[in-house]
Amino acid sequence: MSDIDIILQELIKFRNDRDWEQFHNPKDLAIAISAEAGELLEVFLWKQAEEAKVEKVKEELADILAFSFLLAEKYGFSIKDIMLEKINKNGEKYPVNKAKGTAKKYNEL
Amino acid sequence: MSDIDIILQELIKFRNDRDWEQFHNPKDLAIAISAEAGELLEVFLWKQAEEAKVEKVKEELADILAFSFLLAEKYGFSIKDIMLEKINKNGEKYPVNKAKGTAKKYNEL
């Protein structure tokens, strides 16, 4: 079993043991991801990046990933496939010769 | 190589080909995750969950995952380890006998 499948299996077991699938519609999962992303932001608020507490970053990041994995599962997406597809797509939006060394958005390149 | 390592390798190649590591400090990566989470939210805005366009969900979710993987890489976190650790920790915050079938937060159980 792949790493991703092992994690997914644990997430699903955790969810099902608590009978929480009833709450996990895609819209609320998207809200959960954003709420957790807000908590991650708070770890960096009013600070230089290196002042953020690593332990907190770890936990908030794990929460974002967990809800993201659960949302993928909800739609039957393969996490590996959608990520590799998006990297390909971004490669077209950001060709190396134009995007190298600049943080501009693709529509400003 | 594990699935997660394959994805990470592609993400890092994409980033390094464009010389973007200079922009990817942890604070901006956290901002990027939140901005992408906001784009995912927008797919569901003013809609029932089932009306959201699946193709859009897929792309925004892949972006959130990509920046999350890159943030983990930045700190040298193992994605598998931090996720499994967090599931364990959440198991203590949400014991099955108290949390089953309710969406209450752990401090309200």
Next chain:
Amino acid sequence: MSDIDIILQELIKFRNDRDWEQFHNPKDLAIAISAEAGELLEVFLWKQAEEAKVEKVKEELADILAFSFLLAEKYGFSIKDIMLEKINKNGEKYPVNKAKGTAKKYNEL
């Protein structure tokens, strides 16, 4: 009529002219605020604060404020009252003698 009432009147007219109140339930308004906050964040992404485009900040901030005003209206909150009340409440959480010159959260003071 106060400034806030003038703005609210324009927002409500805009909404009602388009028959949009049907979409503006509090949960979706909260999602809209977060989605707009994500767009504001994007203006600062990978940048120093002073590199952000002022015109963009202005527009995204106006959107956040607009949905915030509409959410207040939905609940019948007075914007002035809830803001002044919160300042008072924060004054208790962050007493000057403890909070002066530090960016720590109230539970770390």
Next chain:
Amino acid sequence: MSDIDIILQELIKFRNDRDWEQFHNPKDLAIAISAEAGELLEVFLWKQAEEAKVEKVKEELADILAFSFLLAEKYGFSIKDIMLEKINKNGEKYPVNKAKGTAKKYNEL
């Protein structure tokens, strides 16, 4: 003095009493708005809109408004002006005859 000016005066006094202007660069204020927007979202998470606790909505909304006002102040924006300008601009993006009764985005009308 207008309502908005009264609120701004209180916010600035609160900030200056605590010597917090040093932390309030525009980028961190944008982060603060997003973090607070995430807390507002959490009030609605896994719930119907009408189940959200009104007292919590009030507080989180006040926080979003406070940081939004402070960001406007930082740039010297008039809150009234930028909101009325944006309503005008949105009126062009969403003409009544096309936008009435639909939640579509302007680029889909």
